[in-house]
Amino acid sequence: MPRSHVKLFIPGPIEVSEKTYRAMTEPMIGHRSGDFKALYGGIQPKLQELFGTKRPVFLSTSSAWGVMEGSIRNLVGKKVLNCMCGAFSDKWFDVSKRVGKAADTLQVEWGKPVLPEQIEAKLSEGGFDAVTLIHNETSTGVRSPLPEIAEVMKKFPDVMLIVDTVSSFSTESIPMDELGIDVLLTGSQKALALPPGLALFSVSERAMERAKTIEGRGYYFDFVEFAKNQEQDMTPSTPVIPLIYALRSKLEDIFSEGLENRFARHKKLNSIVHEWVKSKGFEFFAPEGYRSLSLTCVANNRDVDVAAWIKRLREKHQFVIDGGYGKLKGKTFRISNMGDETEETIGELLAALDDTLEA
Ligand SMILES: *Cc1c(COP(=O)(O)O)cnc(C)c1O
Numbered sequence: 510m511p512r513s514h515v516k517l518f519i520p521g522p523i524e525v526s527e528k529t530y531r532a533m534t535e536p537m538i539g540h541r542s543g544d545f546k547a548l549y550g551g552i553q554p555k556l557q558e559l560f561g562t563k564r565p566v567f568l569s570t571s572s573a574w575g576v577m578e579g580s581i582r583n584l585v586g587k588k589v590l591n592c593m594c595g596a597f598s599d600k601w602f603d604v605s606k607r608v609g610k611a612a613d614t615l616q617v618e619w620g621k622p623v624l625p626e627q628i629e630a631k632l633s634e635g636g637f638d639a640v641t642l643i644h645n646e647t648s649t650g651v652r653s654p655l656p657e658i659a660e661v662m663k664k665f666p667d668v669m670l671i672v673d674t675v676s677s678f679s680t681e682s683i684p685m686d687e688l689g690i691d692v693l694l695t696g697s698q699k700a701l702a703l704p705p706g707l708a709l710f711s712v713s714e715r716a717m718e719r720a721k722t723i724e725g726r727g728y729y730f731d732f733v734e735f736a737k738n739q740e741q742d743m744t745p746s747t748p749v750i751p752l753i754y755a756l757r758s759k760l761e762d763i764f765s766e767g768l769e770n771r772f773a774r775h776k777k778l779n780s781i782v783h784e785w786v787k788s789k790g791f792e793f794f795a796p797e798g799y800r801s802l803s804l805t806c807v808a809n810n811r812d813v814d815v816a817a818w819i820k821r822l823r824e825k826h827q828f829v830i831d832g833g834y835g836k837l838k839g840k841t842f843r844i845s846n847m848g849d850e851t852e853e854t855i856g857e858l859l860a861a862l863d864d865t866l867e868a
Pocket residue numbers: 521572573574575597643645646647648673674675676696699705
């Protein structure tokens with residue numbers, strides 16, 4: 510059945526539900542009003558549960574990169590180690606230098622995970638006070654072993670662990686406090702299935718203490734300002750209120766489904782895509798054991814014309830998948846299973862992919 514719009518199965522932004530869009534049309538409220546405080550204060554407990562933290566969860570009117578850059582500005586006094594294994598994590602090193610911080614790299618080949626022993630070896634060289642890590646490197650479909658990395662970080666108590674979970678957040682359990690994560694951040698347009706424009710993050714107590722001692726935090730992403738305002742259920746500047754309405758609606762969805770059910774659904778849908786990949790004779794870009802649960806990065810070992818395939822898919826079925834990120838364009842393609850998808854809707858996509866694979 511033709512839809513009225515093109516449906517996105519790219520790894521962000523993803524399809525947004527009618528319910529979410531409707532939520533965004535609630536009447537506007539003042540951001541210093543009791544109505545806003547009730548809105549933000551009201552969702553805070555659910556946000557904390559989702560983050561696995563007792564710390565406040567902050568809302569930033571920016572995409573995730575705002576908070577990624579902010580984390581560097583707020584927490585790096587000596588030198589940051591940027592763990593790099595794909596387009597998003599590589600860029601973080603560039604950002605560190607642009608904000609004028611001392612930075613070093615742990616570079617692994619695209620398609621490979623960042624491993625705890627590699628981080629340990631690098632940090633043992635000394636001089637670092639922060640590490641950036643992308644849990645789920647969206648460009649390569651690689652999921653690095655976060656619990657094992659968090660464990661190794663305990664040997665370096667002065668080094669802050671900054672974790673980007675933009676494409677894995679809420680698709681699996683990532684308990685911030687239990688893992689000892691210092692900054693956990695995500696964005697609205699990927700696994701949360703909201704429109705882009707909102708970043709969510711939480712900061713450990715010790716990281717907040719560190720921030721207070723760091724010069725040049727700026728204003729817009731100053732963690733201390735976020736904390737001060739959050740105490741009164743407010744944000745430092747006027748936030749994107751429609752997206753916060755959307756977030757409230759999405760949190761209702763998430764908690765009525767139940768976290769465990771939500772995690773299980775993502776895992777199941779991911780495994781359905783994996784079965785399809787194997788059945789078509791394609792290979793995975795990421796090694797076994799390190800594959801993302803929220804998207805699949807498929808190696809184009811069959812040498813199909815990916816761009817032409819995606820064009821046929823869009824024209825005939827109004828679905829879009831991704832044709833490979835940056836230097837992986839055409840060599841890989843990516844299928845998202847984030848958001849509100851079901852076995853039925855993933856089945857529809859895979860049938861459409863089958864239907865359009867041959868010209
Ligand atoms: C998409 C993505 C980002 C960047 O998000 P923006 O919303 O463009 O700022 C960062 N990290 C990861 C892992 C991503 O998937």
